[in-house]
Amino acid sequence: MELILERGLEHQQKAVDAISAVFKGVTITPPTLAYQNPTFLYDEQCISANIRMLQRNIREDYRHNANPDTGHYLNLDIKMETGTGKTYVYTQAIYELHKRYGFNKYIIAVPSLSIKAGTRQFIEDKYVRHHFADDCGYNCEIELGVLESPKTKKKGFLAMPAPVRDFVSGSCQNTNRIYVLLVNMQLLTSGKMLTRSDYDYLVEGFYRPFDALRATKPIVIIDEAHRFSRAQKAYKTITTELQPQMIIRFGATFPEIIVGSGRNKVTVKDYNNLIYELNACDAFNKNLIKGVAKEHFEPLSSKEEKVKIVSVIAKTSANFQLRRQNKSPKTFTLEAGDSLSMIDSVFEGIKITAIGKNFIELSNGQKKYQGEEFNTDIYSSSYQEQMVKLAIQRHFETERQNFSGRQFKIKTLALFFIDDISSYRKSDDEKAPYLREMFERLLKEKLTELISNLPPEEDEYREYLKASLADIPGCHAGYFAQDNSDSDEDIAKEVDDILRNKKGLLSFVNKDGSYNVRRFLFSKWTLKEGWDNPNIFTITKLRSSGSENSKLQEVGRGLRLPVDENGNRISNEEFQLNYIVDFTEADFAQRLVDEINNEIPETTKIDSNELDRIAIARKIDSTTLLVELLTKRYIDSHMNINTERRNEFFAEYPEFTSGVKSGKVTNRNKKNNSTIKIRKAVYSELKELWLAINRKYYLFYERELEAEIPNVLFEILCAHDTFARTTVYSQREEIKVNDELGKMDLKDNTGVTYTIDKPLNYSDFLQKISQQTSIPITIIHSSMCKLAERKAIENDVINEYSAAQIVSKFKDWKISHLQTRFRYAQSQQPIAETALTYKDGQPREVIKQGVIGTMLVPGTPSSKYLYDAFAFDSPLEKDNIMTDISEVIVYGKIPRSSIAIPTIVGENYSPDYNGPLVKTTF
Known part of the structure; x- marks a missing residue:
């Protein structure tokens, strides 16, 4: 290549x-x-x-x-x-x-x-x-x-x-x-x-x-x-x-x-x-670089446990205070070489390397000053595990699209910045590299899940994933400054691949014809500047400190536009960098927006070309627009902006502002609230079809099932993997281009959910299972008592994860045993409001953009299209919805989760192909 x-x-x-x-x-x-x-x-x-x-x-x-x-x-x-x-x-x-x-x-x-x-x-x-x-x-x-x-x-x-x-x-x-x-x-x-x-x-x-x-x-x-x-x-x-x-x-x-x-x-x-x-504004606006999607997890708890550096005794020691909710503070005195794990086990692997006049330096490269506080949660291995899990999920979401969703594949890479080298490389004391082991375990789980769920048409990608599963260590590599003096041959090969073998990293196949599965890279900010690989799509900062460094520099390793398997730079599509941080940098996307916009000079004057362009966009002539601005005293006769009224001017006419176009930075934790209009005349052509697929149906089971439930539930409770952990939520923000010249704004999107340790009250535990399975609380309690006679049940496993496991296993039992023991019956109730209509059956005025697509195609759709704008989620989908077929009278993309089909597991199934509603002449 x-x-x-x-x-x-x-x-x-x-x-x-x-x-x-x-x-x-x-x-x-x-x-x-x-x-x-x-x-x-x-x-x-x-x-x-x-x-x-x-x-x-x-x-x-x-x-x-x-x-x-x-x-x-x-x-x-x-x-x-x-x-x-x-x-x-x-x-x-x-x-x-x-x-x-x-x-x-x-x-x-x-x-x-x-x-x-x-x-x-x-x-x-x-x-x-x-x-x-x-x-x-x-x-x-x-x-x-x-x-x-x-x-x-x-x-x-x-x-x-x-x-x-x-x-x-x-x-x-x-x-x-x-x-x-x-x-x-x-x-x-x-x-x-x-x-x-x-x-x-x-x-x-x-x-x-x-x-x-x-x-x-x-x-x-x-x-x-x-x-x-x-x-x-x-x-x-x-x-x-x-x-x-x-x-x-x-x-x-x-x-x-x-x-x-x-x-x-x-x-x-x-x-x-x-x-x-x-500048960054021009680079984003002209699509010369990827957009950015920031995502973080909220703290694991609301306790807000913190460590404060109370005092530093110059070059000898430092006094720390561990502050916990509803508990008396604890004081610790540490010297250079001591581990912070003496304060709390979450700091395992982090030592004090030096002590200055009013600060300490840590082995993770951070410098902490007297009086400074920092949260314990971000150093927790559980919190770190969720960040790694999220990074793996985002990577494979992107990789699958880059592999199977285009004519020429794109090798997709992910980069992790860590602060504790011994967590990835074996240390002199032969201590197990916990981060490496955790990453390989999570990667193996994800690969196994993906392989089993891929459809037949993605056989080539399945083979690539199987090769990855067969060589988990080969999927990742690390480079740290100390590697330059390391004599280990395996480490030397990893470093050579990362620093010098860019073409190799970008290739799917090795010289011997086998799959090249290496695509996860680990470093300690050594690759922060200068090193580049265009196909980095995910960057994860583990145990980050919320530093004051340039946010553009931090995301810089992943901004370059990617190349395909033939080495061609792809510049005619919009790509996105997943950037994952901890909760101390929840405002990362906003700070990135501010940094980019600060490079843009304040607009003081408008010109005739700009006036013409905005007049066309507003569907009025430029003379009318000019008169409006003069009448409202927003500009003078020389088209200079009135400084006293500039805020009002930009609020009413945001098109005149300069800066990075809105939508380039998005928040995945929040939903996209942009709206798109529904064309009522077009909807009338689809009304009959839409009402037909929105009719309600009930699902009925055989009466004999009721007697089987207690035994089934007890078997589920006895399974070795039923009791474990709970849930955390991530937040994601993105930057994307949606308008022509607006200042950069944050666009919100949905995050993900993961599980970790967090106990539940026993009554809440029973109620949660009952609500999701329809099994009476008395039966669940009876089965738990029966289980307690057989083996001890620890309090910490009575949590949200365990409840979710029980619910999930019960659903699995339903799927495997009830396929022929139910029937559907149409409801006689009238159709209520839908994604496209109100309760009275009239079409809605607008629909949220996020339910039909995260990206927009500039211009006005054809008269056959259901909406007044083309929204899409992938290049393939974009091509499909923009193809004009003469036999098609009218078409429109089905809103996400708008079609609900009751299933035997007690939930509604929404088709996830996001395909079109189409009326044709056939």
Whole structure:
């Protein structure tokens, strides 16, 4: 499989063109030495003029450098949202600057090893080289040198690092070669490799690597600009030691600085000649990245047990207080190296690694300050298990659609961020990795369930799942920073697959023809930035802390649009990233919305094109709309927005607001309340059919069954797996595009339900079973007493899960024994209100969008369609409802759960195919 690169994507080409345009008309001086870049004057007036021209379409406050750079080099900033192809852009920019101006010495600085590995893989890939050489017509190649940490060496000959030597000595007179040196931040700031001057051989007259690199007059490209603030040592090393002619910073976010003083002090982004901006708003609106669906579970209990850091004794110990509802607080004193499990067992595996002046650092990477409180629930293994279970469920929902629901399959991946490595890898004390064992158990359960329930037409997917079930350990892999020094061969192979074998992860088949089942990845935020795989559809943050990090950065690993099994990027569909957090980040989606919208400048004026577009949408002419706005004093004669009335203006005319389109972020815990109109004339064509399928029927059983119930119930109670746990609920929020230019809003959707330990009062337990099975409470109690004579029943198993199990097993017995012992009889009662009609039989005005589809097709449906908008849940469904068949007179999608058929288990069955109601000429 090859990843198919697309040439000339507008959002990428604009960035490359912007960089090149900076040098339009600028004097470029040929090098005097073969190993040097051509040179230019960084302060030439022509460059300033070109930059001002390029900044015309950038928001006003971003055009001016808040902290002007005084260095003797040119700085350019390129802002591109995560997942939109920054690595591709700066690689093409390298080729383009070489082609136009002859620059061929570049140093790429990255903040981490994972980003370094991803960049190296991309630039060295044979297909990528052919793409730029052949498809893009550059007719040259990049010679990449990768600077690595020096290995321990025996005494003797000391050679200058080969990548430095090759980079420096490469001749600029070789027009078919571009020299690029890739280096990570740590190598710039620590060690003697680049600063020492005692190497045995010099390079171009230099013994010190930094001096030799500086002499090439390089261009430096910085990836992930927010990690290289100008106050940091790494950035200062670049400017003082390398002294480049130009620094080009690429990033989705940039460092923040404080400008002004006193009351005028404000925090701003440290942009320095920002010449291209593709912000998150544009990326979402133009469908360049996936949407986001946030989901979380509520706390397991309402006790709100918390731990507070009462005081920190600098560098020696810390005093904690465990606060529980209706109980006296308990105080604990812990030192560095102690485990928090001394306070509560839920903190198993988390230790204090360091103690500062007023804070402690934990082994999960978190820093907690004196006076800070944190909940115990999110550290509970039961709570964590529900998050993993939810992640697995969401993964397979997506994977099944990506595998069976399209012409070319999409390999679907999931990523887990964890804080305790020993929970996944075996520790030195041989302690069982509980998270790994729990994950494999839940995965096995889910695979078994899916395999048994798949229809015959999904045989290929069934075989893929069977291969997964046969190799559970092969389904997942992990990468952590400590793996870079681990000698274990199996771990090394996992790391290699994750960091370097992107194509392998995206493939369904291994080289030997067997299924490649690896698709669940575990990491400790090591893969947070830089590493990317386009087919990440689910990210789960286990034991997260509700940090103040950029929410866009956190979801960034999953925003990239996916590729299919042939390597083609799929950009003509809407995809969604499942993002699962704990309840301390319940507001994650809203904060993500706010972060994206904060990047959009406040609208101060409307233009004629915007006026025309909105007038058409409102079905009036633009002159009428203009008069309305002027009359209401929302704008002046120059179409400037009246600042005193702007809130009223946007409330009445929300189309004029700018920002991310509503619907891109959704909450799965809440329901979608958007409505769609029902066309009454169309409904009249379907009325007869709709009333027929909504007639009520009763179900009658044989009288002899009553005597069998007590024995059946007792057998169910005796089963070994009947008594166990209870229920928790998740909440989900999504971001999606539904309108044209509205601010980003949260769209709500439904979450999921799981089971964990939680006891029930015995009387409630009996009543719950009776209500759901129609078995009298006296019979249930009698059977429980009979069971108690046989074996002891613990109080904690008298819970909601056990009740649900009894109900479920009784239903199973009904299904297996009552198939021929019942009959239906039509009710004589009149048809009550339905999903499409009121009690009087008249059609409803509207129906909730969520009951017929989560996504909308732009435009107006044909006159045959029951609703005034096309709503759908999958690409296949979208194609079906938009197909125009001449024989069809009228059609419409059946609302979810609107058709109820009584069943022998005492419930109503609603057909789940969500198919159409159709009237044809046949």
